[in-house]
Amino acid sequence: MLVLSGLAAWGVPRRAAAWVGVTGAIVGSLVGLIPAIHVLADGTTVAAQAPWNLPLASFAIAIDPLSAFFLLPVFSLSALTAVYGFGYLKHHRGRGRAGTPWLWSNLLTASMAAVLVARNGILFLVAWEVMTVASYFLVTFEHERKQAREAGRIYLVAAHIGTAFLLVFFLKLAGPADTLDFNRFLQGGPGGIAGTLFFLMLVGFGVKAGFVPLHVWLPEAHPAAPPHVSALLSGAMLKMGIYGILRFLPYLGAPPSLWGWTLLGVGLGSALTGVLYSLAQRDLKRVLAYSSVENVGIIAVSLGLGLLGLTYDSPPIVVLGFGAALLHVLNHAAFKGLLFLGAGAAVQSAHTGDLEYLGGLLKRLPSTGWAFLLGAVAIAGLPPLNGFVSEFLLYLGAFRAVANLTPPAALAGACTIGGLGLVGGLAAATFARGFGIAFLGEPRTQAAHRAHDVAPSLRLPMLVLATACFVLAFASLWIVPALRPVLAVATGIPSAILAAEVASVGTTLISLTEVTAGFLLLLLALAGLRKLLLVRRAVATSITWDCGYAAASPRGGYTASSFAQPALQLFAPMLGTRVTNLDPLGPFPTEASLATATPDSFRERVFGPLGRELARQLARFRHIQEGRVQIYVLYIAVTLVALLLYEFARVR
Amino acid sequence: MSVSAGLTLVLSAVVSPLYLGVIQRTKSFFAGRAGPPIAQTYFDLFKLLRKGAVYSGTTTWVFRLGPIAGPAAGLAALSLLPQGPAAAPWSFPGDFLVLIYLLAAARFFTLISALDTGSSFEGMGASREAAFSALAEPVLLLSIAAAARSTGQTSLSGIFAGAGAALSRGAAPVFLLLAVALVIVLLAENSRIPVDDPSTHLELTMIHEVMVLDHSGPDLALILWGGSLKLWILGALIVGLLLPIRTGHPWIDWLVFAGGMFVLALVIGVIESSIARLRMNRVPQFLVGGGAFAVVALALAMR
DSSP: OHHHHHHTEEEEEEETTTHHHHHHHHHHHHHHHHHHHEEEEEEEEEEEEEOOOSSEEEEEEEOOHHHHHHHHHHHHHHHHHHHHHHHGGGGGSSSOOOOOOHHHHHHHHHHHHHHHBBHHHHHHHHHHHHHHHHHHHHHHHTTHHHHHHHHHHHHHHHHHHHHHHHHHHHHHTTTOOSSGGGGTTTTTGGGGHHHHHHHHHHHHHHHHHTOTTTTTHHHHHHHHSSSHHHHHHIEEEEEEEEHHHHOOOOGSSSHHHHHHHHHHHHHHHHHHHHHHHHHHHBBHHHHHHHHHHHHHHHHHHHHHHHHHHHTTTTTHHHHHHHHOOOHHHHHHHHHHHHHHHHHHHHHHHOOOOOOOOOOHHHHHHHHHHHHHHHHHHHTOOOTTSSSHHHHHHHHHHHHHHHOOOOOOOOHHHHHHHHHHHHHHHHHHHHHHHHHHHSSSSOOEEEEEEEEOOOOOOHHHHHHHHHHHHHHHHHTTTHHHHHHHHHHHHHHHHHHHHOOOOOHHHHHHHHHHHHHHHHHHHHHHHHHHHHHHHHTTHHHHOOOOOOOTTEEEEEEESSSOOOOOOOOHHHHHHHHOEEEEEEOOOSSSOOOOOEEEEEOHHIIIIIHHHHHHHHHHHHHGGGGGGOOOOOHHHHHHHHHHHHHHHHHHHHHH | OOOOHHHHHHHHHHHHHHHHHHHHHHHHHHTTTSSOOTTTHHHHHHHHSSSEEEETTTTHHHHHHHHHHHHHHHHHHTTTTTTTBBOOOOTTTTTHHHHHHHHHHHHHHHHHHHTTTHHHHHHHHHHHHHHHHHHHHHHHHHHHHHHHHHTOOOOHHHHHHHHHHHIIIIIHHHHHHHHHHHHHHHHTTTTTTTOOOTTTTGGGGGHHHTTTTOOOHHHHHHHHHHEEEEEEHHHHHHHHHOOOOOOOOOOHHHHHHHHHHHOOOOOOOHHHHHSSOOGGGHHHHHHHHHHHHHOOOOOOOOO
């Protein structure tokens, strides 16, 4: 349709093509948004079909409310990050072809859109692969750095393991049908293999979404990519995994309670692991990458609770769970996009993302600092911004389960409440630290001292996303009712019940918005009151209280590592923080040092050894592949003869 | 918003500093001192409000945001709290979540305004506060979940109204356990002994006080008021859950509520006078202990 042709046309690479790339991205995205909004407003489905001469394949595409909903963050973020990228990539001119990043980022947008509209398994997988490859090249954009190459390699391996699971998933789901068109999937219901299918789907999409322990690629890939790409990867591409789960769950039939519990458990594990590692990181972009794991975990918890609502036949829980998941998808796109762009601006102006070398950036990058603070409040799930609204819906679902349902569902609610409470507190600590250490206090290095605000093309997207955080919070009372067609597709509960439940959530959100708006007004009123009190009084400027020790160096300010230490120590066995301590010795100690590092224990303890062992075992087969053409011809001949014999035996 | 609800909001906002005085008098009594007048907090507030202010050259507008966030969040949270016979101005399913997260937002702004000074002391206080409150939050939420389970309600007014019936159905153990958990949260969140000592003198040993070292004048007054609002809110939450007595006569109900608040202040004073402050690395265990009470309460309620 419109979308695909428009997107394909602007992906063309050209030398010095920044203008072409950015215009294409913006125009393509805006054109793509039109049908998406149209479908969401009407609640209808637009479909098209064309034959494709590949086995099992066809060009079956459609935009239903679910696809349209996920198209929103994809296209909005693509347009905004393109503007940011235009300013950011100016500094990288003269290295290779200027059009290359634009080719890949525009191709990434197009492939995400294709994933969302595809209605055939093969088409879906092709789009999925293009998405993976395009994002791989974006991750390894700065391929001179070893870290980026390493990140790209891990990402590629992880993504293909996921795709392998998805391939099996689609073939199983198709059953005896001669096509992988979605509308021909298992009309008689999946029967006994539903559990296997759910598992395949969870792993296949979980790799992309970043569920623990399949998240290992994520904290490597996101920091390695340029910031506008990280924003797109984290804000939109991770959500493709969530979309996949929402899209294919209805094909698997009525969910047993095990599925809901699995998603809930995986989600809580991801959220807690994500937030703890996020708190432990020194690099601002790694903080954000791990916090994506946390937020995807929160989305998974919401989905798990919603699924349990389906199992135990409780529409309020279904609506609140799925509604929280959908709303959090939008919210996370807004604030995580914003934070990655803000972190990118900080890194560009201070030449490092290491929190221990930043500080005092708010005075030097005032507008970036403002935007980053708003993003931090939003992502910590605090009122009055949008992150709070989606977490509120999830909590409310959990509390309703605890208050009104039978013990198994109530237990799920209780686990959600306890887990989310802990995660929420730790997230607030993480982002108080991320913002406070980088943007407040005194600059810890000369580079941070000399930092200055970034170009307007970098500030504009941040401004738009910060506004979006406000709008998504205060317009949630209209947004959630507007999600009704999306919820109808995702949950399949009868429309009369759905309408009533959505309306009651809407009413609750009206009151909630009134109170949070009141909080904002009170803030303004009290600020005014203080201003009034201080009129014509002595307002002096002095130094920070330093116990009378007047020669303090900014390096003496509290560090990011020290800030995180009390919380991390509580979870030390889980995190495996390594402490290298050199105690001062003797009456005149010459040297002393303390170093802490928290590497990803899943990578260190599980996947690293696993990969090495696999490589060792596979090395045994290496003598098969020894490089002489004659031997390879022999292999081919032997295989053919063997196949012939097999066929011969079968026919007889 | 009904008139009585609005009046209650204003009245509790005005009365809340008195609560600190009651606790202080109890502590003085146990220490064998005369102690400051009960209205001492008001004197402090007026003194500070009349003063000018000193700001560190390091700080930005973030530093000035911290002090106003406390009372703003406190007042907004009060509007969600039914007190005595007065209904809450706003009541809806999950209103207590907004209440809890408003207080969390205030804490967040206090944390960043402490970090804005660039001082190591304040960074340390912020770091401790962040870690301990992350543990206190699930305890608070799980306690309310236990109450929600016993009453089958998901709004504060519903829970308070249903608490009486639940108690008569034999939910008393649940409410006792969750009361213990809530008192632990109250002590931790309001920088009380055994978690924190509001009257300590060494920066290195403080948690909350050290975060506001650099605030002065009206800013400090706002912080003080915000703190007393927070104490009042958590106190009223506990009293509302434990004393669900509704006679139908508003004056008697008011008396019961006021009496409950007074007894709670005495209890806090007694706790503060009778036990020593915990070592900093024991505080998490104290909070996890509170969590255990909340979990057992919830498990009992789910039976």
